[in-house]
């Protein structure tokens with residue numbers, strides 16, 4: 386039997402620095418004014434030679450760190466994004482629920498979008514009308530049906546999108562991790578509906594960060610990493626191996642999966658406490674130089690960026706901040722990965738403390754901000770043995786003397 390989804394050598398290339406966020410950047414605008422092509426940027430593969438099959442009636446989970454290419458894969462399969470190479474074959478009607486902002490026509494109302502999605506799925510008007518009430522019920526009522534979708538909150542958007550994807554009788558259902566947006570009760574209804582569809586022989590491709598859910602819902606899983614398939618097989622086995630990767634990340638300083646804020650044009654991808662040669666240190670010896678190395682991956686050229694490294698206690702209070710602007714240092718980012726180092730000299734933290742390092746990056750807009758990017762234990766040498774290890778005795782120790790002085 387033919388597989389329901391066949392992906393062969395799929396590649397999606399993006400031009401670095403072209404991610405449209407707030408339109409063109411200054412160089413691109415100038416290039417346009419002077420009718421010159423922007424400086425050729427490196428190509429970057431969001432998907433790189435991806436191949437796998439999904440059999441009819443199978444539910445398959447797609448997992449991987451942020452930026453691995455999961456959403457891009459789902460967009461290519463839903464024909465929202467054109468592949469740069471390779472092929473996809475889909476046998477059956479595809480209903481998809483992608484990242485908020487894709488799939489709907491923003492100017493049309495909820496009602497109009499239901500009909501539009503149905504006709505994209507190849508359904509007749511009568512067939513759609515038959516499913517209409519179930520969709521409205523599932524989405525939680527009629528009150529927003531005649532509002533243009535661009536006015537919807539992300540919660541409302543996801544409700545309607547899932548209701549459409551799950552009720553317009555798709556043979557293949559493709560779901561990105563958008564379900565995280567809804568409330569718990571709505572999420573449960575969605576998962577129940579997906580299980581129902583899976584049992585009735587529909588084919589499901591499902592992205593999630595929830596490693597408990599994937600083996601419950603899916604028999605098989607595919608793990609992507611930097612655009613490539615790195616594991617496929619039994620869902621329990623693949624999710625367990627992926628969780629091990631995440632543990633190894635914590636040790637190696639990999640930040641790609643950390644919660645963060647910022648617009649993401651440039652991101653901290655690794656950070657660690659370093660020795661003088663830049664190698665990672667297991668812990669910090671009080672009084673040495675406290676050196677934080679970071680690797681920043683940028684998709685844009687940003688010639689004037691400020692960065693901050695903040696050291697805080699485990700209880701959350703800031704001990705010291707280092708800010709590039711304070712010392713007149715300007716970081717200049719190019720597309721790709723660059724490394725920077727911030728060194729606090731002779732940092733006499735009290736042995737026994739656990740320190741948290743926060744990172745921040747901005748070019749006027751916050752590009753990336755990661756809390757607790759590095760966790761550091763402070764230890765002492767034998768010469769520190771006289772010092773109290775009690776965290777209540779202060780975060781730093783200075784050299785100090787006591788002596789008696791003449792009275793009066």
Ligand SMILES: Nc1ncnc2c1ncn2[C@@H]1O[C@H](COP(=O)(O)OP(=O)(O)O)[C@@H](O)[C@H]1O
Pocket residue numbers: 399400403404405430431449450451452453454455456457458684
């Ligand atoms: N339109 C785009 N232009 C340029 N780069 C993009 C675009 N869409 C996604 N990317 C990049 O492709 C990579 C994969 O993104 P994505 O598929 O969203 O990953 P995931 O869903 O696994 O987090 C990321 O590095 C992302 O920044």
Ligand SMILES: [Mg+2]
Pocket residue numbers: 455456457
């Ligand atoms: Mg995604």
